[in-house]
Amino acid sequence: MRHPVPITDEHLVTWLDGVADTARRDEIEAALAQDPRLGARLADLNIDTSAVRAAFDAVAAAAPVERLRARLDEQAVRTPRRRIGVRWLAIAAALVMGAALGYVAGSSDLVRPARSWHVAIADYQALYTAATLAAVAADPAKQRSDVDTVAARLGLPVGLEALQVPGLEFKRAQILSFKGRPLAQFAYVDQRGEPVAFCATPTGDRDSAVSPGRFRGLEAAFWSRNGYGFIVIGRTPAETLRQAAALLAKQI
Amino acid sequence: MNVRDGLDRLLPRLWRFCFVLSRDRSVADDLVQAACLRALEREGQFQAGTRLDRWVFRIAQTVWLNQLRAEKVRRGAGVVPLEEAGLVDAGGDAESNFYRNQVFSDVMALPEAQRTAVLLVYVEGYSYQEAAEHLEIPIGTVMSRLASARGKLSVRHNGAVAGCAPLAKRG
Numbered sequence: 001m002r003h004p005v006p007i008t009d010e011h012l013v014t015w016l017d018g019v020a021d022t023a024r025r026d027e028i029e030a031a032l033a034q035d036p037r038l039g040a041r042l043a044d045l046n047i048d049t050s051a052v053r054a055a056f057d058a059v060a061a062a063a064p065v066e067r068l069r070a071r072l073d074e075q076a077v078r079t080p081r082r083r084i085g086v087r088w089l090a091i092a093a094a095l096v097m098g099a100a101l102g103y104v105a106g107s108s109d110l111v112r113p114a115r116s117w118h119v120a121i122a123d124y125q126a127l128y129t130a131a132t133l134a135a136v137a138a139d140p141a142k143q144r145s146d147v148d149t150v151a152a153r154l155g156l157p158v159g160l161e162a163l164q165v166p167g168l169e170f171k172r173a174q175i176l177s178f179k180g181r182p183l184a185q186f187a188y189v190d191q192r193g194e195p196v197a198f199c200a201t202p203t204g205d206r207d208s209a210v211s212p213g214r215f216r217g218l219e220a221a222f223w224s225r226n227g228y229g230f231i232v233i234g235r236t237p238a239e240t241l242r243q244a245a246a247l248l249a250k251q252i
Numbered sequence: 253m254n255v256r257d258g259l260d261r262l263l264p265r266l267w268r269f270c271f272v273l274s275r276d277r278s279v280a281d282d283l284v285q286a287a288c289l290r291a292l293e294r295e296g297q298f299q300a301g302t303r304l305d306r307w308v309f310r311i312a313q314t315v316w317l318n319q320l321r322a323e324k325v326r327r328g329a330g331v332v333p334l335e336e337a338g339l340v341d342a343g344g345d346a347e348s349n350f351y352r353n354q355v356f357s358d359v360m361a362l363p364e365a366q367r368t369a370v371l372l373v374y375v376e377g378y379s380y381q382e383a384a385e386h387l388e389i390p391i392g393t394v395m396s397r398l399a400s401a402r403g404k405l406s407v408r409h410n411g412a413v414a415g416c417a418p419l420a421k422r423g
Contacts, residue, residue: 009399010392016402017373019380046400048355052405055355056268056375063267064281067261072283075292116260124332250352 007031012042017049065205066222066229071211073119117178118222118231120216121185121199124176125233128195133171133187146173147186154184154200156228162251165244168196188234196234196241198248205225210245212238221245255295259288266375269309272371273316275360283320287312289320308387309376313368331369366401369394 007028014020015028031038144160150173151158163170168188176183183201190196205224213220213231219238222231223245230252232245263284270283284313290311291298298307352420367386370395372378373394374385380398 009403010395013395013399013402014380044406045399047402047405051351051355052359052374055352055359056272058352059271059356060264060268063264064277065263065267065269066409068263068281068284068288071281072259072263072288074255075285075289152377173323219341 001025001077003208007038009041009045012038012045016042016046021116029110030188061206064208064211067213068207069116069210070118070215070222073215116222117183117199117201117229118213118215118233119215120178121183121197121231122218122220123228123234125218126216128187128197130189130193130195133189133195134193136171136187138169138171142168143170143172149173150175150184150186153182155183155202156183158184158200158252163198163248164251165247167240168244186212190234190236190240194235196232196236198230198232198244200228200230200252202227205229210242210249212242223249225249255291255304259308262305262308264306266308268374269371270312270316272360272367273313273364274311274320278396279320280289283312284315286315286319288316297395305376306382306386313386328380355405359401360402362404366404369397370401370405373398 006028011020011024012030020028032042061140087145140160147158147160147163151198153175160170161184164172165188168190171183171187171189173186176185178201183199183200186198188198189195203224204227207226208224210221210223213222215233218233219241220231220233221238221244222229224230230245230249232241232248234241256351267280267284271277271280274280274283287308291308292312298304304418328405359370368387369383372383373380378386380391383394387394403421
């Protein structure tokens with residue numbers, strides 16, 4: 001059977017996708033009613049597009065978001081320097097305006113990209129030296145009550161026992177805040193007296209396994225579970241931090 | 253919303269797009285990184301009010317075509333089953349996981365031009381015209397790539413797991 005206008009596979013695809021214009025749709029449907037071979041061709045082009053979407057939604061859900069975000073953070077920090085020509089004008093203009101108006105405080109937002117909590121912790125941890133925690137005496141009773149207080153604020157059942165890591169001496173627990181969310185910091189020193197922090201904060205991220213990372217020149221290992229993000233960070237060798245992270249991930 | 257924060261939210265879909273292009277997890281990681289870097293460097297070129305995702309996907313496509321594809325081809329590219337790629341979602345029963353893996357593998361086995369068109373149109377929801385602009389090809393070429401892809405996917409589904417939904421007439 002001959003059709004007045006040949007119906008191509010591309011026409012059939014527009015029909016299957018529901019985007020054929022009215023005239024074309026009528027033409028195709030009239031032809032389908034007459035020609036069983038056209039129906040067979042249509043069947044050959046028919047797929048379950050919702051199944052394709054579901055399969056690839058699973059791919060997006062499995063993306064290594066933590067790792068990508070860590071790289072993005074590092075880039076966002078470096079990038080403004082490369083664009084110094086354009087940025088400089090903006091910064092200079094902001095400073096001049098700020099000075100003219102009598103305040104300068106807000107202008108730093110123009111040049112500071114959004115930080116992830118990993119980088120915020122790295123910035124904070126970078127200020128710690130071996131001397132910072134040296135004077136903190138280990139008082140188990142105080143440690144226990146501080147850990148309980150921090151755990152309650154964080155909303156995560158963490159006890160002093162679960163925080164014990166061979167090779168790291170637990171020093172103290174304190175509650176910080178990042179973007180309005182509680183951020184727990186558990187401070188340790190390694191065998192050389194170098195400070196190491198184990199931090200946790202609610203992030204809402206999917207579960208992810210322990211991954212190594214480097215933030216602001218500090219070694220780190222981070223992971224996510226049950227909507228909380230965790231990180232172990234310090235100037236300690238990466239392998240030591242990875243082992244500590246693996247143990248803490250098991251214990252908490 | 254600045255570009256940096258927009259990129260953060262875009263990471264899962266951007267990585268998926270890069271993985272579909274490259275069929276390689278580590279190349280996808282690098283491609284995401286390169287695309288993000290370029291987007292940050294060109295932040296001033298992004299027009300507020302337009303879609304950041306389309307803009308960044310376009311950047312990733314360009315980086316892929318200009319830099320990474322040749323390198324990937326030199327290294328050799330195999331088809332990566334979903335399980336081996338470590339992309340199996342734990343949710344769902346064994347049968348639906350099997351089916352999903354099959355659909356994934358079939359799409360990933362398509363030639364690059366076809367699987368990219370399938371991703372853009374059927375997963376990302378691009379219109380034919382938008383896909384044509386993204387790929388810098390005529391709209392008719394998008395349609396013929398979709399037709400070729402559908403032909404291959406349909407044959408395999410019919411033969412393998414009967415993934416073809418019963419043909420419903422559209423009104």
